[in-house]
Amino acid sequence: MSDITHPIARAPVPPARWDVTRARLRRVGGLARQALRSPTTLIGAIIITVLVGMAVFAPLLIEPNSPDPYQMPRDWDNVNAPPGTAGHVLGTGPDGGDVLYAVVWGARTSLRLAIIVVTLTSVVGITIGSLAGFLGGRWDDVLMRIVDVALAVPELVMALAIAAVLGPSFRNIILAISILGWPKYARIIRGQILHVRENEYVDAAKVMGDSRWRIYRKDVLPNAITPVIVQATLEAGHVVLFAATLSFIGLAEPGLAEWGNLVSSGREGIIAGRWWVATFGGAMVFLWSLAFNLVGDGMRDVLDPRTEGR
Amino acid sequence: MQVRQYVIRRLLKLPLVLFAVTVIVFGLSRIGGNPIAIYLEHDFSQEQVAALEERYGVDEPLPVQYLAWIGGVLRGDLGWSGVSVAPVSDVLPSRFVATMELATAGMVLAVLFGIGLGTYAGARRNRFADHLTRVLTVSGASLPLFWFALLMVILFYLVIPIAPLGRFEEGPYSQIVHVTGFYTVDAVLNLNVSALLDALRHLALPAFVLGFEGMAVVARMMRSSLVEELGEDYVDSARAKGLPERLVIRRHARRNALVPTVTVIGLSWGVLLQGSVVVENVFRWPGMGQWATDGIIRGDRATIMAVVLVTSLVFLVVNLVVDVVYAYLDRRVVLGT
Numbered sequence: 001m002s003d004i005t006h007p008i009a010r011a012p013v014p015p016a017r018w019d020v021t022r023a024r025l026r027r028v029g030g031l032a033r034q035a036l037r038s039p040t041t042l043i044g045a046i047i048i049t050v051l052v053g054m055a056v057f058a059p060l061l062i063e064p065n066s067p068d069p070y071q072m073p074r075d076w077d078n079v080n081a082p083p084g085t086a087g088h089v090l091g092t093g094p095d096g097g098d099v100l101y102a103v104v105w106g107a108r109t110s111l112r113l114a115i116i117v118v119t120l121t122s123v124v125g126i127t128i129g130s131l132a133g134f135l136g137g138r139w140d141d142v143l144m145r146i147v148d149v150a151l152a153v154p155e156l157v158m159a160l161a162i163a164a165v166l167g168p169s170f171r172n173i174i175l176a177i178s179i180l181g182w183p184k185y186a187r188i189i190r191g192q193i194l195h196v197r198e199n200e201y202v203d204a205a206k207v208m209g210d211s212r213w214r215i216y217r218k219d220v221l222p223n224a225i226t227p228v229i230v231q232a233t234l235e236a237g238h239v240v241l242f243a244a245t246l247s248f249i250g251l252a253e254p255g256l257a258e259w260g261n262l263v264s265s266g267r268e269g270i271i272a273g274r275w276w277v278a279t280f281g282g283a284m285v286f287l288w289s290l291a292f293n294l295v296g297d298g299m300r301d302v303l304d305p306r307t308e309g310r
Numbered sequence: 311m312q313v314r315q316y317v318i319r320r321l322l323k324l325p326l327v328l329f330a331v332t333v334i335v336f337g338l339s340r341i342g343g344n345p346i347a348i349y350l351e352h353d354f355s356q357e358q359v360a361a362l363e364e365r366y367g368v369d370e371p372l373p374v375q376y377l378a379w380i381g382g383v384l385r386g387d388l389g390w391s392g393v394s395v396a397p398v399s400d401v402l403p404s405r406f407v408a409t410m411e412l413a414t415a416g417m418v419l420a421v422l423f424g425i426g427l428g429t430y431a432g433a434r435r436n437r438f439a440d441h442l443t444r445v446l447t448v449s450g451a452s453l454p455l456f457w458f459a460l461l462m463v464i465l466f467y468l469v470i471p472i473a474p475l476g477r478f479e480e481g482p483y484s485q486i487v488h489v490t491g492f493y494t495v496d497a498v499l500n501l502n503v504s505a506l507l508d509a510l511r512h513l514a515l516p517a518f519v520l521g522f523e524g525m526a527v528v529a530r531m532m533r534s535s536l537v538e539e540l541g542e543d544y545v546d547s548a549r550a551k552g553l554p555e556r557l558v559i560r561r562h563a564r565r566n567a568l569v570p571t572v573t574v575i576g577l578s579w580g581v582l583l584q585g586s587v588v589v590e591n592v593f594r595w596p597g598m599g600q601w602a603t604d605g606i607i608r609g610d611r612a613t614i615m616a617v618v619l620v621t622s623l624v625f626l627v628v629n630l631v632v633d634v635v636y637a638y639l640d641r642r643v644v645l646g647t
Contacts, residue, residue: 040448148323149330154625156584157602158334161618164606165338241454245588248456249603263457267592270464282457290452297448 034302041298047291051284055111058104065101070109072097072257080269083276091276093265097255099280105257106281110288113174113243114236120178122232125185132186133193134216144190150183156245163251170256173246177239188231192224199223230300237292244285259284316637324630331622332383336376339615347611349389383619389612393604398616401601406620407491408477409597412590413582415494415517420524420582421575425568427525428532432567433559435537443529450526455585459519459592466515473515475594482508516593520585524578531574536567569639576632580625 035041054061058069065073075081075088075096083091083099090099132143162176196202197220205215244260246252252261259281266277349362363369366378382388388398431443466473478493486500494513497506539545540563548558587599594600598617605613 040444145326149327152327152626152629153331153334153622154580154584156587157618157621160587160602160606161335161338161614164609164614165341165611168606237452241452244454245456248454249588249591250607260454260456263454263460267460270460271468273468275464278457278460282454282460285454285457286449286452289454290449293448293452 031299031302035295035298038298038301040294044291044294044298047287048295051107051288051291052111054104055107058108062101062104064105070105070257071255072102072105074255080274082274090280091274093262093277094269094274095255095265097262097265099262099277102257102259102262103280103284106259106262106284107288109170109256109258110240110243113170114240116174117178117181117239117243118232118236121181121235122185122228125182126189126228128182129186129189130193130216130221133190134197134212134220140190143186147183147186147190150180151187153180155180156242159242159246160249160251163246168251168253170243170247170252170258173243173251176246177242181235181239184235185228185231188227189224192227193220196220196223226303230296230303233292233299234296237289237296241285241289259288313637317634320630320633320637324626327626328623331626332380332619333376335615335619335622336379338618339379339611340372340375349387349612388616388619391601391605391613391616392610393601393608393613398612402598402616402620404491405596405598405601405617408595409583409586409590409599411492411494412513412516412520412595412597413579413586415513416520416582416586417524417575417579419517419521420528420578423521424525424528424575424578425532425571428529428571429536429559429564429567431529432533432536432540433555435540440533443533447526447530447533450523451530453523455519455523456588456592458522459516459589462515462519463592474512477512477596479508516589516595519593520582520589523585524582527574527578527581528571532567532571535570536563539563539567542566569636572639573632573636576628576636579628579632583621583624583628 036045058064065071072093072095075092075098077096078085078088078092079096080094081088081092083089085091088098088100090103092098093102128143128147132140132147159173159176159180162179163172166172166175199219202215202219205219210218240259244258244263247256247258247260248264250264252258252264254261254265262281263278263285266274266279266281269275270278349366350359354362366375366382368375370378386399388402390396391398391401394401427443427446431440434440462473463475467475482497482502482505483493486496486502486505488496489499490496493509494506497509536559540559542563545558545563548562549555553561586595586597587602589595590597590599591603598620602614602617605611605617
């Protein structure tokens with residue numbers, strides 16, 4: 001009990017930079033350990049590790065197709081081969097595309113998509129939401145009306161229209177999803193900032209004469225960012241599912257090593273009993289999306305004590 | 311702020327969002343390609359094309375073009391559907407009704423099973439039934455709808471052939487007078503049992519698939535808000551006066567837990583409406599979603615834009631209704647803004 005001192009008696013010595021970083025790392029590590037104690041989060045984390053590992057090491061696992069490794073190699077002599085065929089462990093599709101290749105390189109396609117879309121949408125969303133929340137007034141009104149509109153349109157149908165107008169290609173799918181994704185982040189970060197701004201330490205920083213930018217960077221953003229990180233984790237799963245849906249509908253270029261595309265190319269064969277193409281493709285989307293949902297949920301439970309254990 | 315004021319403010323937002331949505335759809339219809347392409351029929355002469363260009367002012371500035379376009383939309387001129395080989399406005403109503411029938415059926419299933427499952431799990435917190443529900447709801451949110459639909463087709467169309475594809479069989483469908491366009495409702499109005507059975511047989515599987523994700527969302531929300539309510543003091547006093555647990559849940563906790571669930575029900579309506587695009591595509595259900603996906607394959611922009619416009623409008627109306635209902639149910643929402 002002797003280490004409790006009166007707050008005013010403590011000298012206002014700012015901690016060294018390294019100490020702050022170390023304290024933060026320790027906190028993140030502690031939270032991660034706490035989250036992984038839940039079996040569902042642990043399962044999700046393991047699936048993510050396997051899938052991301054598959055994506056990163058895809059060129060070592062299966063020799064990349066040349067010239068474009070994201071296109072499935074075609075084996076025209078072995079069309080619609082069932083799983084277990086020599087050289088095609090998971091079989092081939094109606095155009096001789098190797099299903100295993102699409103499963104492994106599809107992970108790489110998904111990882112690439114998730115990184116691009118989540119980075120783009122979160123940076124844009126955080127910037128716009130921060131401007132609205134921190135500047136307030138007219139800025140807030142105008143920016144939030146734009147967010148209202150963007151959140152009021154049905155996401156899938158709008159993405160479908162954008163991708164259809166721009167022409168079917170995976171790049172346009174990424175573009176369409178990115179255009180529609182940022183408002184979620186903007187709304188979350190704005191709400192958080194409005195809340196954090198009311199804290200006394202923000203007033204204290206103002207009194208000490210810190211600039212707005214410094215207050216935002218040092219006091220507001222670090223305390224407002226947690227729900228955004230949870231959202232970004234959930235979105236990393238959601239955008240892959242979303243993109244797979246669009247390419248299933250027919251908005252990706254044919255032959256792309258992508259899971260939704262795989263399901264799309266295999267669906268006609270189902271009636272003839274060729275179940276494997278569509279089944280493996282869809283199972284991969286499901287695993288990816290499930291894993292990120294499990295981890296995102298686990299993170300939310302740890303970070304938001306209100307829902308803990310529910 | 312009064313609830314009424316909040317509702318009025320919410321209503322005032324609608325025109326702005328409506329305007330924005332029409333501008334987006336208009337903008338999309340002008341990107342790439344000839345802006346009047348959506349009105350062209352196969353056998354148009356040079357003069358007819360010139361007349362169309364004149365009417366929709368392709369040489370005029372964009373705001374004028376927008377006015378010409380929105381004027382056309384308001385008159386019911388949504389262009390020419392290459393997929394259906396007919397004007398969009400002729401085909402749209404039947405497609406719209408088919409989608410609504412499917413989405414409504416899915417929603418009913420989602421709400422009934424979602425609330426039931428959520429209550430069941432919430433009342434048995436951290437027991438086996440609860441964990442099982444958790445697995446089910448998380449899977450529901452992660453399941454690729456297109457894949458789930460295909461698996462169900464494999465199972466119930468190929469392996470155990472009990473579910474037909476499409477919306478109806480010619481025989482029973484032609485026996486009845488179609489009043490509302492909802493096949494199930496019309497069959498009941500005609501008191502025709504074989505038509506009703508036919509309608510339900512076709513509707514059941516796609517509605518179940520479509521409703522599954524919504525059910526997961528509703529069940530999840532219902533469970534967590536029931537758990538929250540069960541921790542409140544009024545529940546303790548209900549238990550203290552000797553009310554059986556079943557009635558504590560049914561008469562007290564569940565009623566309050568339903569309030570936040572209403573929002574989620576509204577949200578999942580939007581999810582369902584969008585999911586119908588994929589489900590209709592897989593089950594060959596002749597609604598707007600299948601129409602739009604056919605349009606994508608043929609590059610038929612008039613059809614795609616009409617579906618986007620109508621779906622967005624329905625989406626806006628549903629969101630509005632949910633917000634208003636919720637404001638009346640829970641005044642804290644109003645005070646919070």
